[in-house]
Amino acid sequence: MNLPRTWQLAALVVAGVALLSRVFNAFAYLPLRGYDGAGHAVSIFALYEGRLPTPGSWDGFQPPLYYAVSAGVWRILPDAIPVHSALRLLSLAAGFGAVAITWRVLRDFVSKEDAAIVAALVLGVPAFALATSMVGNETTCALFTTAVLARLTRIPTQAEGSALLRHAGGTAILASLAAISKTTGFGAVGLGAATYFLHLRRRPLSALASAGLVALLPVAVAAPFFAETVREAGGSPLGLVTGAASSRAVQEAMAAQPPGERELRDYVFLPLATLNRPVFRGEGMVQSVPGLLYASVWSDAHAHFLIPVTEGILRAESVLAIAGLLPTLLCVFGAGLLLRRFDPRTLPLLAFAGLLLLAFFRVTWLVPSYSAVKASYLMPALLPAALCLATALDRLRGGWQIAARAALLAIALAGTALTTWGWWAR
Amino acid sequence: MRALAGIALLLALGCVDAPRGPVATVERYFEVLARDPMRTLELVTPDFHLSHALPAWRPEDRPGQRAPDPGNRPPIDPQVAVEDGRVGWLNAQIPTQVQTPLREMVFELSEERVGQQDALVVVTVQPAIGARFLQRFFLTRNEGVWLIDRIEQEGPAGSWNEMARYAAYPNEALARRLLDRAKK
Numbered sequence A: 001m002n003l004p005r006t007w008q009l010a011a012l013v014v015a016g017v018a019l020l021s022r023v024f025n026a027f028a029y030l031p032l033r034g035y036d037g038a039g040h041a042v043s044i045f046a047l048y049e050g051r052l053p054t055p056g057s058w059d060g061f062q063p064p065l066y067y068a069v070s071a072g073v074w075r076i077l078p079d080a081i082p083v084h085s086a087l088r089l090l091s092l093a094a095g096f097g098a099v100a101i102t103w104r105v106l107r108d109f110v111s112k113e114d115a116a117i118v119a120a121l122v123l124g125v126p127a128f129a130l131a132t133s134m135v136g137n138e139t140t141c142a143l144f145t146t147a148v149l150a151r152l153t154r155i156p157t158q159a160e161g162s163a164l165l166r167h168a169g170g171t172a173i174l175a176s177l178a179a180i181s182k183t184t185g186f187g188a189v190g191l192g193a194a195t196y197f198l199h200l201r202r203r204p205l206s207a208l209a210s211a212g213l214v215a216l217l218p219v220a221v222a223a224p225f226f227a228e229t230v231r232e233a234g235g236s237p238l239g240l241v242t243g244a245a246s247s248r249a250v251q252e253a254m255a256a257q258p259p260g261e262r263e264l265r266d267y268v269f270l271p272l273a274t275l276n277r278p279v280f281r282g283e284g285m286v287q288s289v290p291g292l293l294y295a296s297v298w299s300d301a302h303a304h305f306l307i308p309v310t311e312g313i314l315r316a317e318s319v320l321a322i323a324g325l326l327p328t329l330l331c332v333f334g335a336g337l338l339l340r341r342f343d344p345r346t347l348p349l350l351a352f353a354g355l356l357l358l359a360f361f362r363v364t365w366l367v368p369s370y371s372a373v374k375a376s377y378l379m380p381a382l383l384p385a386a387l388c389l390a391t392a393l394d395r396l397r398g399g400w401q402i403a404a405r406a407a408l409l410a411i412a413l414a415g416t417a418l419t420t421w422g423w424w425a426r
Numbered sequence B: 001m002r003a004l005a006g007i008a009l010l011l012a013l014g015c016v017d018a019p020r021g022p023v024a025t026v027e028r029y030f031e032v033l034a035r036d037p038m039r040t041l042e043l044v045t046p047d048f049h050l051s052h053a054l055p056a057w058r059p060e061d062r063p064g065q066r067a068p069d070p071g072n073r074p075p076i077d078p079q080v081a082v083e084d085g086r087v088g089w090l091n092a093q094i095p096t097q098v099q100t101p102l103r104e105m106v107f108e109l110s111e112e113r114v115g116q117q118d119a120l121v122v123v124t125v126q127p128a129i130g131a132r133f134l135q136r137f138f139l140t141r142n143e144g145v146w147l148i149d150r151i152e153q154e155g156p157a158g159s160w161n162e163m164a165r166y167a168a169y170p171n172e173a174l175a176r177r178l179l180d181r182a183k184k
Helices: A003-028 A037-048 A065-075 A083-104 A111-122 A126-131 A138-150 A161-179 A182-201 A204-232 A248-255 A287-298 A313-323 A324-340 A346-364 A376-397 A398-420 B002-014 B024-033 B039-041 B078-092 B095-104 B159-168 B173-184
Strands: B106-114 B118-126 B133-143 B143-155
Touching: A003 A083, A003 A111, A003 A126, A003 A398, A037 A065, A037 A083, A037 B039, A037 B078, A065 A083, A065 B143, A083 A111, A083 A126, A083 B039, A111 A126, A111 A376, A111 A398, A126 A248, A126 A287, A126 A398, A126 B095, A138 A161, A138 A182, A138 A346, A138 A376, A161 A182, A161 A376, A182 A346, A182 A376, A248 A324, A248 B078, A287 A313, A287 A376, A287 B078, A313 A324, A313 A398, A324 A346, A324 A376, A324 A398, A324 B095, A346 A376, A346 B118, A376 A398, B002 B118, B002 B159, B024 B039, B024 B106, B024 B118, B024 B133, B024 B143, B095 B159, B133 B159
Parallel strands: none
Antiparallel strands: B106 B118, B118 B133, B133 B143
């Protein structure tokens, strides 16, 4: 038996099951239920009518690319297909696209089997499964950000000036698309420019030209929108990342949510509920940022999908949250390995993940509401996280590696089963 | 390339709807309500979202949330008020409590009065549980397209009927009554 092919085939089957589950969810899950489903829909409707989303409306602070593409899909959609279902398929396509790029990049760093297994696992992680089952711009942003990060691992440092500029130009276009998909995508712009500059620092002209292109094109594309958004939010840069700065409705909804104030202990306190009641109603969960973040990776922490929350659902979520410890610990271990290697191809990816995490913690401090603590905001760091996990998996040997691979595929299947709409009602 | 252009043209032609009359607009309303909520946005005027008065969010939607302090709220931009109304309108169509009664309702056209720019369409609604009620649609013509501007209902009160009436026309007044009833 060809064992490497068997692992890849098994991963393909797991990926296929995830795809089927998501297509089912697109049509079966309650219309527009999900993170800000109605808010996104209203912005899409604005573009459908040929106008920009109204500043100060629920999702009016979000960049317009996703809404424009969605409005285009709506325009050509037959009446028989519900609009929200088609838009969920768009989320699915973007999310699976991001994972396909991730899988391709992983093959440059680890074995084909481990690349396939980690990609299959990502498809079954509840945070990813829910984002690809909902209407929203998270997966579009993840797609373009992942594409930018993938290019940063392959900067042709020895290439001639024109080839180098072409490469930087492609990256600049993708970074522009990331930036106008969702504000978190803008992180890829600064990091992309810095990476080109550092990689080419021995050729100052090429370094400046490439970094300048990667920085300036996205700024030129996104600046008019972002300037208006900041102005609408009364000059607050917070207006770029949350509607709470510009929309009174969002502000009131967020202000009404616990905990209401953040303390430093919220960032180190990890309640037991993280594993045995991994939803916001679990004891101490609305206070604990790492607890709720972990729960929103491995379960439906904000109760938007697995509803109504029953003891049976909580038990299922708890099982997956406990199982999620294995990939999480492997991911941390892999991050340590990558940092020690100090590989210039992977350092930008780690830096991006670190910066995104810091920005996330900062926003949770400024907006002390439990709904600000969602793993889906970190989806642009999908590639770095997958690379860390794959590196750790690749490092294991013999029986440990076989056991870990099998466990990861089983966790992926369990995640997909948990996030297939309606299983609890049958 | 030419084949692609041909397909694009066919798709574009396919998505251009023939203008709907007032009754067809009302029929479409019942077809897509709570099944394809985004398409309801195409059938109504901006003012419709001020008349149903559904808020973009309500504290009762989530346990543990506090209602905002009603005092000292600055006036809201009219366009933002419409957009917030659209959010409330879409959110109201999500729960299964709205979808299930709708699937079991029977609708019958009772009356149609069409003028140059305004129309009235009255529909008799028979829910699966509860007494029948009337739903009046007031439509206006905007650039040749008939749009629902306002809805009124008439019929007996009672818990089952109010749920059915809410499903046929989600609005804030009925939502409040149903919430108050649930609290008791």
